[in-house]
Amino acid sequence: MFERFTTEARTAVIGAQAEAKALKAPQIGTEHLLLGVVAAAVGTPLGRTLDDAGLTLEVTRAAAAEARGGQALGAEDAEALRSIGIDLDAVRESLEAGFGENALDRAEPGERRGWFGRLVGGHTPFAAASKKALELSLREALARKDDHIGAEHILLGLLRGDDAGARDVMAAQVDPDELRGKILELLDRAA
Amino acid sequence: MTEATDLAAAAGSPDPKVGLRAVLALRRLLERLETIQVQNARRQGWSWQAIADSLEVSRQAVHQKHNRKGR
Numbered sequence: 001m002f003e004r005f006t007t008e009a010r011t012a013v014i015g016a017q018a019e020a021k022a023l024k025a026p027q028i029g030t031e032h033l034l035l036g037v038v039a040a041a042v043g044t045p046l047g048r049t050l051d052d053a054g055l056t057l058e059v060t061r062a063a064a065a066e067a068r069g070g071q072a073l074g075a076e077d078a079e080a081l082r083s084i085g086i087d088l089d090a091v092r093e094s095l096e097a098g099f100g101e102n103a104l105d106r107a108e109p110g111e112r113r114g115w116f117g118r119l120v121g122g123h124t125p126f127a128a129a130s131k132k133a134l135e136l137s138l139r140e141a142l143a144r145k146d147d148h149i150g151a152e153h154i155l156l157g158l159l160r161g162d163d164a165g166a167r168d169v170m171a172a173q174v175d176p177d178e179l180r181g182k183i184l185e186l187l188d189r190a191a
Numbered sequence: 192m193t194e195a196t197d198l199a200a201a202a203g204s205p206d207p208k209v210g211l212r213a214v215l216a217l218r219r220l221l222e223r224l225e226t227i228q229v230q231n232a233r234r235q236g237w238s239w240q241a242i243a244d245s246l247e248v249s250r251q252a253v254h255q256k257h258n259r260k261g262r
Binding site for chain 1: 204209212213215216217219220223224226227230231
C-alpha cells in the first residue's frame with residue numbers, strides 16, 4: 001500500500017513516528033499521525049488550508065502533547081473506570097498523599113522487553129486506530145479515483161476514522177465536516 | 192434513572208465496546224500503579240526477588256520490566 005504514497009505522505013508517516021517518540025508515547029496514536037501530516041504540509045497548499053483552520057504546527061503539537069501527556073489517564077479512562085466502580089480521582093488522591101503530586105501521571109509504565117526488545121529497542125508501534133486511518137486514506141483515494149495517496153488523503157482518513165486522539169485535537173479548532181470539505185476542494189483543484 | 196443505577200447498568204454492560212474500554216483503562220491504571228509501587232519498594236531496599244514474590248511473578252519478569260539501570 002505504501003508504494004502509492006506521495007513523498008509528502010511518507011514524510012507525514014515518518015514524522016508521526018518521530019513525534020510520538022518525542023512525546024514519549026507508547027504508540028503512534030492518531031494525534032501523532034495528524035501532527036505528522038501538519039508538519040509535512042508546512043509551506044504547501046494543504047499547509048495553508050490547515051493554518052486557516054487553526055491547525056498550525058504549534059497548536060497541533062501542543063494539543064497532541066496535552067491529549068495524553070498531561071494526564072496519563074484521560075477523561076475517557078476515568079469514565080471507563082467509573083463504569084466498573086473505580087473512582088480514578090480517589091486513586092489519584094490516595095497516590096498523591098503517599099507519593100507526591102501527580103504521582104500517577106509521572107509514573108511511566110515499565111516495558112515488557114526481553115533480549116529481543118532490547119535488540120530492536122525504541123521501536124514505537126502504530127496504534128490500531130492509526131493503522132485504520134491509513135487504511136481509510138487508501139479507501140478515500142480509491143473512492144475519488146486518485147492514483148496516489150497524499151497527506152490530504154491521510155487527513156481524510158483521520159477524519160473518517162474519527163478516533164478520539166486526532167478528533168479532539170481537530171475539533172478544538174475547526175468543524176470536522178468543514179475541514180473535510182476544504183480538503184476535498186483542495187484535491188479537486190489540484191486534479 | 193438515577194446516576195447510580197446508570198453506572199450499575201454500565202458495569203454489567205454486555206456491549207463489548209464499553210466493557211473492553213474499561214479493561215484498557217484498568218490496564219493503564221495497573222501499569223502505572225505497578226511502576227509506583229515497585230519503585231517505592233526498591234527505594235525501601237526490597238530485593239527484586241521479594242518484589243517478584245509479592246507480585247507472584249518471576250524475578251526475571253519484574254527485573255526486566257522495571258530495572259532501568261544501564262539503559
